[in-house]
Amino acid sequence: xxxxxxxxxxxxxxxxxxxxxxxxxxxxxxxxxxxxxxxxxxxxxxxxxxxxxxxxxxxxxxxxxxxxxxxxxxxxxxxxxxxxxxxxxxxxxxxxxxxxxxxxxxxxxxxxxxxxxxxxxxxxxxxxxxxxxxxxxxxxxxxxxxxxxxxxxxxxxxxxx
Amino acid sequence: xxxxxxxxxxxxxxxxxxxxxxxxxxxxxxxxxxxxxxxxx
Numbered sequence: 479x480x481x482x483x484x485x486x487x488x489x490x491x492x493x494x495x496x497x498x499x500x501x502x503x504x505x506x507x508x509x510x511x512x513x514x515x516x517x518x519x520x521x522x523x524x525x526x527x528x529x530x531x532x533x534x535x536x537x538x539x540x541x542x543x544x545x546x547x548x549x550x551x552x553x554x555x556x557x558x559x560x561x562x563x564x565x566x567x568x569x570x571x572x573x574x575x576x577x578x579x580x581x582x583x584x585x586x587x588x589x590x591x592x593x594x595x596x597x598x599x600x601x602x603x604x605x606x607x608x609x610x611x612x613x614x615x616x617x618x619x620x621x622x623x624x625x626x627x628x629x630x631x632x633x634x635x636x637x638x639x
Numbered sequence: 640x641x642x643x644x645x646x647x648x649x650x651x652x653x654x655x656x657x658x659x660x661x662x663x664x665x666x667x668x669x670x671x672x673x674x675x676x677x678x679x680x
Contacts, residue, residue: 586657589657589660592661616658627647
């Protein structure tokens with residue numbers, strides 16, 4: 479398995495990173511449970527490769543790679559790759575994509591007044607939306623909600639035919 | 640294909656609707672004309 483992953487990584491990454499980096503990443507990918515890699519994508523690979531130069535690989539790079547591919551969601555306690563974890567806009571709290579979607583589903587249904595909008599800021603604690611932050615926050619939130627919940631309904635599919 | 644046939648779109652619609660209802664009072668702008676009664680904005 480290690481040789482297979484090593485060869486694949488050598489072929490798909492352009493420009494190819496140092497052999498040591500590929501060795502470490504391939505090694506970690508073999509070690510961590512496959513459930514953690516369910517949502518693994520190329521962004522994860524790119525980000526961990528670009529996190530340091532080819533010539534200055536830190537001593538704890540394997541630990542970093544391991545952590546990068548095994549972030550724990552504080553809500554469901556599942557382990558996921560870095561790109562699957564979603565960061566809140568007004569704080570640094572992160573949870574997995576499925577949990578953040580659930581949070582937005584519930585928070586959106588509970589919107590009734592200006593105060594209730596604060597629940598949309600974070601799953602952990604509701605931050606006040608100030609005049610300074612509201613513009614950027616709602617731009618961010620609008621993009622996220624569009625991305626998470628936009629889908630063609632079956633009626634629209636039929637209309638396109 | 641799965642995502643095309645979910646009804647998640649209603650969450651998005653609900654978001655826009657509830658957001659509008661929650662913030663509509665703050666979005667009204669006075670026209671500024673002194674001849675317009677303030678009551679009517």
